[in-house]
Amino acid sequence: MTRLPTLISPAELDELFAGARPPVVLDVRWTLPRPDGREDFMLGHIPGALYVSLDDELAAPAHDDPMAGRHPLPDPQGFQATVRAWGVDEDSTVVVYDDNQSLGAARAWWLLRWAGKTDVHVLDGGLGAWQQAGLPLAGGPFVRPRLGTFTVTGGHRPVIDAAGAADLGARGRLIDSRAPERYRGEVEPMDPRAGHIPGALNRPTTENIDPSTGRFKDPATLRAEFERVAGADTLAGAASAAAAAASPQEPAGELGVYCGSGVTACHNLLALDTLGVTAALYPASWSGWSADPQAPAATGD
Template identity: 55%
Template sequence: MLIDVAELQARLTGSDAPVVLDVRWVLGDPHGAEHYRAGHIPGAVYVDLETELAGPARPGTGTGRHPLPDLAKFQDDVRRWGVTRRGGVVVYDNTGGLAAARAWWLLRWAGIPDVRILDGGLAAWLAAGHPQATGDAPSRPAGDVVLRPGQLPTLNADQAADLPRTGTLVDARAGERYRGEVEPVDPRAGHIPGAVSLPTAANLDGGRFLATAALRERFAGLRGPVGVYCGSGVTAAHEIAALAIAGIDAALYPGSWSEWSSDPGRPAGTGTGTGSGTS
């Protein structure tokens, strides 16, 4: 799931250089492309999460804020980034992988096997003394990848509702959103009844993923099968990456709370619910 700066630097100077994708995105900050132009890993291609890693949000349709993209458009985008049938991909951001993990999950879901998250992101690259490039993305030959969607498991709303009966449904949002104390974005506050709270931010220490042993300890209390949701299916992908590092497979509920809470017929839990999981 991960690659460190030293390995990435070595691969970039070798014959098997991966395509590097800059996926800087933070909720409420629409300036990811500007951050990219101000400084990025040399050769990296900027990817816009809102328009390239998600389909258009359609309020009132129950699809959530970041639905999965149209496959034909996504394949065109992936080829434009230069991804080939034989090459690997490395994704990064500057927020501990919280945005880049969406690209990691989506590319893996679409059938690209060699996708890694740069542990520590741009900050780790700069801390190691490596240079930045500025300006727009470099031109590169188009890729020839053929996407095969469905290679990672997903849940719909009904499956997410049923999962706590047979396994574990994880809410990856901040604890105060899970408890229903605040809701800055979506129609209602609270959580899917039966879900446990395991905020994604606790997967990180200083912007890097926790060690494998620490992640295994964090998730030791989960019983399978496991599903994960967040606000709109972005940071939940980070939780799925952390679970995979710990040796646990998990399904993503792409619509997440933004889809669930937009349906007035779906119940909302508040407070600590069934528990806060292991932290």
């Protein structure tokens, strides 16, 4: 089978179901006001999909240290048990989706890539695109499959800490993925302080989606928009650094991304990945940065 791109269509997923080895399909329905999507899953989901709780399965429990952020990365051993509980083997194809512009699905995609899983894809347009294609839904709970065999190693996608985020911000190479009003510090509904990391550039994840289709914008449009924010040289440098990395665990170091708690930033990382650009995630994001009383906060544009 020809290797699939990061974003796949409903027709491509349907074709995978018809193959000799059906994919592992993960339903990651999640929103900030309603983080548990289990009830919606039971009302209708892609047949064979497993429900994944973003808060419980795609993040570690909240740390005693608030500077770790609201959604800390899971440790590799714990995440391995989770991935194996999904029935993922070394050679499994994994497809993730949700019903909210792929915001939850992007977190699952990034974590699996960080864990070392390369054959993982996002259903472009999510559940809505599946339904628009006239494909069926199933109802009721899911049944856990047999345990998989995938080994999580971690570190296969670059991450940065607060010092790394500050450095990239100072060099104009840090993207804040939150809504503009949160970036400017006009409102802050979730975290200890309002504002953004000094030097960060605002690129809301919602701008990755074409509102007329509910799917990611085409690569040429995405590239032009990211270049307007971060500069063509920064994107080219990040792409070159990723291509020249001596190992998959070598940090890209040219571009960083954060959000409120390390979830929606993965949507920008996904969009950049479709352009051949690997950027680093600041997992604690603004929730961790703003919890440090010594960390400076900038406001306005």
